[in-house]
Amino acid sequence: MNISALSTIIMLYFVVFILCIDTIVNGFENGTLCYNRFEYEYHVLEKLVKSEQDRTRLSGMLSNVYSRLSDKSKEIESLDSRINILETSLGVTAGSTYIRWGRTTCPNDTGSELVYKGLAAGPQHNHPGGGSNYLCLPEDPIFGENPTGGSRELLYGAEYETTGTFMSNLHNNDVPCAVCKTKSTNVLMIPARNVCYPGWKTEYSGYLMTSHYNHPSQKNYACMDADPKAISGGSANQNGALFYFVEGRCGSLKCPPYIEGHELTCVVCSLLP
Numbered sequence: 001m002n003i004s005a006l007s008t009i010i011m012l013y014f015v016v017f018i019l020c021i022d023t024i025v026n027g028f029e030n031g032t033l034c035y036n037r038f039e040y041e042y043h044v045l046e047k048l049v050k051s052e053q054d055r056t057r058l059s060g061m062l063s064n065v066y067s068r069l070s071d072k073s074k075e076i077e078s079l080d081s082r083i084n085i086l087e088t089s090l091g092v093t094a095g096s097t098y099i100r101w102g103r104t105t106c107p108n109d110t111g112s113e114l115v116y117k118g119l120a121a122g123p124q125h126n127h128p129g130g131g132s133n134y135l136c137l138p139e140d141p142i143f144g145e146n147p148t149g150g151s152r153e154l155l156y157g158a159e160y161e162t163t164g165t166f167m168s169n170l171h172n173n174d175v176p177c178a179v180c181k182t183k184s185t186n187v188l189m190i191p192a193r194n195v196c197y198p199g200w201k202t203e204y205s206g207y208l209m210t211s212h213y214n215h216p217s218q219k220n221y222a223c224m225d226a227d228p229k230a231i232s233g234g235s236a237n238q239n240g241a242l243f244y245f246v247e248g249r250c251g252s253l254k255c256p257p258y259i260e261g262h263e264l265t266c267v268v269c270s271l272l273p
């Protein structure tokens with residue numbers, strides 16, 4: 001073999017090597033040595049086809065997931081809307097009310113809201129008939145018909161009858177009141193305590209008051225605020241409906257714990273949520 005023929009053979013091997021070098025490298029990497037470029041390209045095309053099939057399959061799965069997410073999102077929006085309606089409804093209708101006697105405001109530390117403020121009233125203290133409870137009259141009454149003739153109850157404004165007591169400065173002054181709304185559904189007035197029991201929240205505390213024991217007009221027991229106020233311009237002695245302190249008498253009323261002649265306290269409590 002001459003030098004020219006040998007050079008030609010070496011060149012041919014070199015060209016074949018160059019043509020297959022990437023195939024050989026790739027073959028080492030994936031463990032499938034190829035024998036020529038066409039087989040290598042076939043494998044590449046086969047992988048491309050498989051990748052395209054995988055992409056199409058994943059795209060379909062993603063589309064399905066997006067569709068289900070969209071449906072769930074709509075369901076969540078619907079549930080949120082229903083929850084908002086229920087919460088609004090509960091916020092407006094749930095809870096209860098009580099009257100804070102002696103004040104025109106509701107406690108500012110209990111979450112209670114003022115429904116309206118007004119003036120205390122009731123039957124005249126010497127009238128044996130009529131209603132038996134104090135009323136908290138609003139300041140903006142709305143009247144209906146005004147029939148004349150016949151018989152009826154007579155309603156009077158109420159005043160403190162507290163001469164000779166530690167509230168003598170309020171004696172004969174007219175009594176304000178406030179109707180308060182609390183979010184709690186349970187409100188309780190406890191006589192003879194000015195502190196609520198555990199689990200209950202104090203709305204306000206004060207002193208138990210009602211009509212005089214010897215007056216014909218009987219009233220309910222009301223819890224007068226511990227720091228009562230007077231209605232401006234209402235200090236005249238009108239003696240309509242009257243508020244007196246209440247004190248205990250020992251006997252069937254056990255002393256102790258009760259004390260003869262001691263003014264009884266009171267507290268209005270709401271149940272904690």
Ligand SMILES: [Ca+2]
Nearest residue numbers: 172237238239
């Ligand atoms: Ca009086």
